[in-house]
Amino acid sequence: MFESVITRRTSALLLLAAIVVIPLLNPIGFVGGGGDDNHYLDAARCWAAAGGACFPQSHWWTRWPTVAPIASSIGWFGESRATVAVGPFLWWAGSVLLMAQLGRLWFDRTIGLIGALLLASLPIMASAALQPTADMPELAMQLAALTAATLAYQRQSRWWALAGGVAAGIAIQARDTSVMFCFVAALAWLTLPRDRRAILLWAVPGLIGALAVEMLTYWLVTGDPLLRYRLALGHVNVPSAELPPGFDTRRSPLFNPDYIAAWKREQDIHVHWTIDPWLNLVASPRLGRLLLATAIVLLLARSALTKPTRRGIGLILAFALLMSALLIYGLAIDPKPRMFLLLGAACSIAAAAAAVWAWRRSRQWIPAAVLAVLAIIQLRILLEMPSRIVAEARAREWIAAHPHDIEIDAATLSALTLVAETHALPPEHSGKPLRMMTTQATCTELARGAQTVHAAVVDAVPASPRGGGGEICLMRIGEKAG
Numbered sequence: 001m002f003e004s005v006i007t008r009r010t011s012a013l014l015l016l017a018a019i020v021v022i023p024l025l026n027p028i029g030f031v032g033g034g035g036d037d038n039h040y041l042d043a044a045r046c047w048a049a050a051g052g053a054c055f056p057q058s059h060w061w062t063r064w065p066t067v068a069p070i071a072s073s074i075g076w077f078g079e080s081r082a083t084v085a086v087g088p089f090l091w092w093a094g095s096v097l098l099m100a101q102l103g104r105l106w107f108d109r110t111i112g113l114i115g116a117l118l119l120a121s122l123p124i125m126a127s128a129a130l131q132p133t134a135d136m137p138e139l140a141m142q143l144a145a146l147t148a149a150t151l152a153y154q155r156q157s158r159w160w161a162l163a164g165g166v167a168a169g170i171a172i173q174a175r176d177t178s179v180m181f182c183f184v185a186a187l188a189w190l191t192l193p194r195d196r197r198a199i200l201l202w203a204v205p206g207l208i209g210a211l212a213v214e215m216l217t218y219w220l221v222t223g224d225p226l227l228r229y230r231l232a233l234g235h236v237n238v239p240s241a242e243l244p245p246g247f248d249t250r251r252s253p254l255f256n257p258d259y260i261a262a263w264k265r266e267q268d269i270h271v272h273w274t275i276d277p278w279l280n281l282v283a284s285p286r287l288g289r290l291l292l293a294t295a296i297v298l299l300l301a302r303s304a305l306t307k308p309t310r311r312g313i314g315l316i317l318a319f320a321l322l323m324s325a326l327l328i329y330g331l332a333i334d335p336k337p338r339m340f341l342l343l344g345a346a347c348s349i350a351a352a353a354a355a356v357w358a359w360r361r362s363r364q365w366i367p368a369a370v371l372a373v374l375a376i377i378q379l380r381i382l383l384e385m386p387s388r389i390v391a392e393a394r395a396r397e398w399i400a401a402h403p404h405d406i407e408i409d410a411a412t413l414s415a416l417t418l419v420a421e422t423h424a425l426p427p428e429h430s431g432k433p434l435r436m437m438t439t440q441a442t443c444t445e446l447a448r449g450a451q452t453v454h455a456a457v458v459d460a461v462p463a464s465p466r467g468g469g470g471e472i473c474l475m476r477i478g479e480k481a482g
């Protein structure tokens with residue numbers, strides 16, 4: 001165990017400050033507009049109304065680690081932006097704390113703290129701190145499984161091994177992509193010394209038990225123990241704007257290059273389908289800065305790292321990259337940055353370990369400076385990401401000022417679903433003179449491009465309080481745009 005220069009109390013205070021402050025820098029929370037968080041909120045509403053789990057209508061509804069905390073919060077305290085954010089925040093905070101603990105177990109407290117702070121500042125991570133997603137529950141349970149497995153190995157404890165297996169099972173229930181996490185973890189097990197790794201076999205009954213309990217529940221309630229897996233495998237039949245029009249989704253996406261090539265590229269980089277996912281990840285401001293900074297820090301600090309440290313960092317990154325590759329080429333998932341949070345966690349801990357060791361052994365300050373600049377850049381990106389909060393406040397003002405004159409289209413109702421007043425508005429084409437609409441461009445451009453009716457902008461508000469992300473519009477229908 002390396003000597004740590006940061007006390008337990010200091011580490012705890014810094015982590016607590018990061019957990020509280022970072023989400024408040026830009027409390028994005030629920031986004032809506034037809035995204036995944038709409039489905040999770042719908043499921044939670046059903047659970048809250050029923051006082052328990054509802055029959056799943058889609059694969060989103062089966063992800064109980066995401067749905068259950070939200071349902072409990074809105075069931076107890078009513079639906080609001082704050083109550084919808086409670087469950088996601090707990091998962092996010094848990095992920096940050098587990099990252100610190102895992103870094104401490106693998107290296108030391110200082111490295112764990114820095115790795116956790118880097119992960120907390122990662123834009124794709126921080127932006128989901130208050131948003132209903134499967135990303136945070138899955139990552140938290142993956143990190144919990146790794147932490148429990150590490151404790152089981154170090155202490156030769158079958159109970160910690162069982163707990164690690166249960167955590168891995170819950171990670172799969174949070175999102176089925178964690179099947180690949182379990183596969184890679186099994187491969188990592190083979191790299192451990194034979195005389196000590198056998199204790200981790202106790203994770204297998206923990207994993208099987210967690211999965212069996214869920215299957216038994218589905219069997220008793222629905223008669224189909226494999227229901228969640230049928231829904232998961234059939235999710236590609238759900239229409240997606242991320243696939244081109246007319247794309248044939250009847251075939252399985254597993255190991256299917258057609259899906260890999262067809263997904264919309266987030267950064268619009270098109271070279272070849274085999275490398276496009278990686279190029280777009282590296283170019284993404286929400287994840288790519290961390291990937292590049294990790295490579296730079298490892299290059300700068302390579303001479304300062306001991307052989308065991310180099311091996312440990314190498315294995316961490318190798319297995320994280322392998323899991324990412326299996327997600328891309330095996331499951332053929334839509335390779336958006338949010339699907340690679342475990343890779344972000346691996347890079348955070350690897351970069352922290354390299355920078356700390358470079359300073360301790362040879363007083364190299366540049367790797368640490370790179371990470372400090374990275375944290376600033378990542379928080380700057382977070383501040384610029386879109387949020388609905390200002391738009392929701394303006395929507396309430398519009399409805400209060402024109403209580404009987406506004407209709408709303410489906411996309412805007414989805415985006416503003418946490419504004420209770422919008423649910424009383426009639427749908428579009430109801431004959432009202434004003435319509436609330438959403439656009440990825442500007443309201444002026446929307447008015448100019450109106451095809452079926454003339455429209456004029458009455459008022460507009462950016463989807464983000466700092467601009468970008470489109471606008472939400474109050475349009476007067478039947479007039480030419482001025």
